[in-house]
Amino acid sequence: MKRLLRIAAFCALGFFLSTVALTLLLRFFPPLTSGLMMERRIESWFSDEPYQRHYQWTAIEKINPALGVAVVAAEDQLFAEHAGFDWKAIEKAAIYNQKHKKTRGASTISQQTAKNLFLWSGRNWFRKGMEVYFTVLIETLWPKERILEVYVNIVELGDGVYGAEAAAQYFFKKNAAQLTSSEAALLAAVLPNPRVYQANKPSSYIRGRQRWILRNMQRLGGKSYIEDLPE
Structure with a gap:
């Protein structure tokens, strides 16, 4: 024993x-790849569907700050304030999920970065526990700016499209530095389901989210929000 x-x-x-x-x-x-990218590759092997990965790492200085503000406005407006977990949002989601069949998540950008980079999809307790562990690691060892930089580079923004540079080129035929605030908000708007919604062919639902995100971007302070993040 x-x-x-x-x-x-x-x-x-x-x-x-x-x-x-x-x-x-x-x-x-x-990172050369991510857990999510590898998961999508494996899925394609079993489904016999063609898979092409679009991924190009780009330093945050070469990405229009509007995109960073847009994803914060869409996904985690307390990103600069919390230590990896939004406990009030988690509590609200837990109460909502007890009353509804369709569940609601409360993952912060830090949690999503940990999951996308190191882990796989799923809702079992072991995977969630590993997500908590890696979230604590990156919040402890990385500054907030680095967390956001990794997030906007590896987040899935389309089917096989990962990160700001690949998405800007794939959907708008320009590089990430040339994105407008409106385009940045569209990319952030598809995050509920980037394999269904398309930033270059927005539905009325995505247009509505885009307008909501643009309002929140202004409330957060616009591009100055990124400049104020700890490096």
Whole structure:
């Protein structure tokens, strides 16, 4: 029994040290891929459907700040204030989910970054526990600006389209630095389901979300919001 405990402790320590090292490495170097990208690739193998990945890492300085503000306005307006978790939103979502069949999420940008980068889709408790762990890691080891930079580079914005640069080129035929505030809001508006909605062919629902996001972008302070994030 003691031997098993020692082995378990050794494995836990090895996991902790390796994940800390990986997270520190990714603070300074761009990821070559992500857990979500690999998941989509594996899905294509089993479905026999063609899959093409569009992904091009771009430093946050070369992305129009409007996109960063847009995703914060759409997904996590308390991003600059919380330490990875929006507890009030989690409580509200839990109450809502008890009363409705269709569930509502409350994941912050930090949680989504942890999930998209390191993990896989799913709602089981083990996966959620790992999401909490990696969220704490990136909030501890990365500044807020880095979390947002990684998020806007790996977030799924279309079927096989990941990140600001790929989405700007795929949907608007321009680079991420040239995106307008309106286009940035459209990209953020599809985030509920980027494999169904398209930023370049917005439905009335997406147009409504775009207008709501643009209002929230102004309320957050516009592009100055990004400048005020800790580097």
